[in-house]
Amino acid sequence: MPRLLHIEASPRDARSRSSAIARRLLDQVRVAAPEIRIDVLDVWREPLPAFSGQTLDAKYAVLAKTEHTPAQAEAWRAVVALVERLRQADHLLISTPMWNLSIPYRLKHYIDLVTQPGLTFAFSPDTGYRGLLGGVGATLVQASAGDFGSGRDPRPDFQKPYLRAWLNFIGVTDIAEVAVEPTVGAPDIVAQGQALAEREADRLASRLLVTLGEVAR
Numbered sequence: 001m002p003r004l005l006h007i008e009a010s011p012r013d014a015r016s017r018s019s020a021i022a023r024r025l026l027d028q029v030r031v032a033a034p035e036i037r038i039d040v041l042d043v044w045r046e047p048l049p050a051f052s053g054q055t056l057d058a059k060y061a062v063l064a065k066t067e068h069t070p071a072q073a074e075a076w077r078a079v080v081a082l083v084e085r086l087r088q089a090d091h092l093l094i095s096t097p098m099w100n101l102s103i104p105y106r107l108k109h110y111i112d113l114v115t116q117p118g119l120t121f122a123f124s125p126d127t128g129y130r131g132l133l134g135g136v137g138a139t140l141v142q143a144s145a146g147d148f149g150s151g152r153d154p155r156p157d158f159q160k161p162y163l164r165a166w167l168n169f170i171g172v173t174d175i176a177e178v179a180v181e182p183t184v185g186a187p188d189i190v191a192q193g194q195a196l197a198e199r200e201a202d203r204l205a206s207r208l209l210v211t212l213g214e215v216a217r
Contacts, residue, residue, distance in 0.1 A: 003091075004026075004091045004208075005039045005089035006039065007043065007092065007107070008022070008041065008043065009043050009044075009094065009095060009096035009106065010044075010095065010096065010097050010104070011104075011106075016095075017183050017197075018097050021141045021201050022095035024202070025201045026093070028202065028209075029208060039085060039088075041085065043109070048106070048109055049082070052075060054071045054075040055072075055113075058072035062076075063117050063123065079113055082113055083114045083120060086120070087120075087133065090136060090137070090212060091137045092137070092138040092172065093138070093141070094138065094140050094163065096142055096143070097143045097144070098143065098144035101155060101156055102162060103159055114170075115166070120170040121169060131170045131172065132170065133171040133172050134173075136172050137175070138167050138172050139178070140160070140175065141177075141180065142159055142177065142178070143179075143180035143181065144157070144179070144181045144182070145181070145182055145185075146181060147181055147185070147189070147193070148179070149179050160179075176204050178197050178200045178201050180193065180197040181197075
């Protein structure tokens with residue numbers, strides 16, 4: 001049974017433009033292929049464990065191939081449980097706004113928790129780093145107030161390249177993107193950006209159905 005993990009990073013619910021585009025895409029998937037299992041992980045509602053000193057020490061113990069202490073083992077179990085939901089997915093849908101030119105801190109918290117040696121990446125002194133989620137695809141829905149796609153916004157965009165780099169690091173290289181921008185400005189320009197994002201979401205929904213259909217066969 002194909003599985004899709006939707007990582008929701010906006011706390012604004014119905015007012016969120018990134019969430020609205022993600023829902024548009026998911027609604028088409030649900031109607032066309034109700035057998036696809038959709039797991040929604042809202043980083044604002046999910047009880048994400050703290051990335052404490054014990055968690056960090058547990059990570060270093062894995063890298064050093066040493067035994068965990070009881071406290072480290074307890075912290076690591078919480079991380080492993082969160083990673084398991086990620087590893088079970090055949091496709092990731094990440095919907096996020098841009099905050100201060102990058103991503104919301106709760107999404108960064110989630111990424112820090114699941115980016116772990118032996119779980120989502122491996123390291124060898126001879127070959128370097130290797131992502132462990134090969135074969136998983138991703139769709140990114142990324143909203144921003146600025147019009148970065150046109151090049152008219154002079155500010156740097158750390159949102160999109162960061163998420164691409166992170167996904168590549170854990171082995172996810174088949175990445176599709178929908179930019180919802182600008183979300184602030186002249187009404188006609190905002191409406192044009194919204195319409196463009198909707199058309200792209202519709203196209204990617206059809207693409208995703210084909211991809212997940214192949215997984216089901």
